[in-house]
Amino acid sequence: MSYSNETDTELESTDQRTMNYGKEKVAVYRTYANPLEGVRTIPESSFDGRDNILFGLEVRVQFEGEEFLPSFSEADNSKVVATDSMKNFVLHQAGEYEGATAEGFLHFVGTEFLKTYPHVEAVKMSAKEYPFDQRMVPGDDGFEPSDLVFRVSDDESAFGEVFLERKEDDSRIKEQTSGITGIELVKVKGNSFTGYVQDEYTTLPEREDRALYISLDIFWTYSDPEDALGEEPQRYVPAEQVRDIAQVVFHEVDSNSIQDLIYQIGLRVLERYSQLESVSFEANNRTWIEVREDLEGDAKVLREPPRPTGYQQFSMDRSDLEE
Numbered sequence: 001m002s003y004s005n006e007t008d009t010e011l012e013s014t015d016q017r018t019m020n021y022g023k024e025k026v027a028v029y030r031t032y033a034n035p036l037e038g039v040r041t042i043p044e045s046s047f048d049g050r051d052n053i054l055f056g057l058e059v060r061v062q063f064e065g066e067e068f069l070p071s072f073s074e075a076d077n078s079k080v081v082a083t084d085s086m087k088n089f090v091l092h093q094a095g096e097y098e099g100a101t102a103e104g105f106l107h108f109v110g111t112e113f114l115k116t117y118p119h120v121e122a123v124k125m126s127a128k129e130y131p132f133d134q135r136m137v138p139g140d141d142g143f144e145p146s147d148l149v150f151r152v153s154d155d156e157s158a159f160g161e162v163f164l165e166r167k168e169d170d171s172r173i174k175e176q177t178s179g180i181t182g183i184e185l186v187k188v189k190g191n192s193f194t195g196y197v198q199d200e201y202t203t204l205p206e207r208e209d210r211a212l213y214i215s216l217d218i219f220w221t222y223s224d225p226e227d228a229l230g231e232e233p234q235r236y237v238p239a240e241q242v243r244d245i246a247q248v249v250f251h252e253v254d255s256n257s258i259q260d261l262i263y264q265i266g267l268r269v270l271e272r273y274s275q276l277e278s279v280s281f282e283a284n285n286r287t288w289i290e291v292r293e294d295l296e297g298d299a300k301v302l303r304e305p306p307r308p309t310g311y312q313q314f315s316m317d318r319s320d321l322e323e
């Protein structure tokens, strides 16, 4: 009996063990990928598709599988796919992918990994997009976006993650997340912060109006993760549209806090896309500090905020729409 107990304990601890490895920061660029066409448009955004003339991703690959245990515990590399080979695999597949989205590409490469290496039990693929802007050049009807020259931008970037696990002879999506990270927005007035706890630790003055500067990452999941791949463009949620919802809601809503603002953005995202299951936020407060309040009208002079910084994390699902 004691033997079987020991085995149980051992199994339990093995189940909970963290064991994975992979390659990250794999930069891959693809020109003239297939365009993303046929997405649904929404009132908050002019985005209706992407040419994909230039497509750049920083990819992360993570392999999981019990057969990797000897590589850690016995220095036995016989099952180890070198992470350098993973990088080469990702780069090669960028030429094979025929779809038009980052999530679709990650799913494609993950599926190919599982097909190629039968001892890999699960693969998690994630990526952040390198943003490029088409530059405006003079054309026949005034300025138009160049189809040749792009600005390497430090704008917000789309994010995708697809976690695939092997199921019999096939694979299935265990988890999927999409997102947009690095949104930075300033609204010069129409933001208050009042009504918070006042006690012996409170030094912050209540503000009926402040210039609010936020940085924001937004993530979403679909009820059916297959919708994230973009094969049915009508059901795909483009990161550009979610970014635009965030800025339009910021423009429209007089918020009393960042908490209030992100909730309003979340409601709008869930309203616009019935195919989404959840939306979540990571916000940071970068609000500038007023140094002069004696100027005429709404004018202010402001300076950078000192450290430390405040943050908010919040997730919502469709039940929030009912309230």
Ligand SMILES: O=c1[nH]c(=O)c2[nH]c(=O)[nH]c2[nH]1
Residues within 6 Å of the ligand: 193, 204, 256, 257, 258, 259, 285, 310
């Ligand atoms: O929008 C805000 N939420 C807070 O929780 C907070 N706390 C703080 O000092 N400033 C702000 N602003």
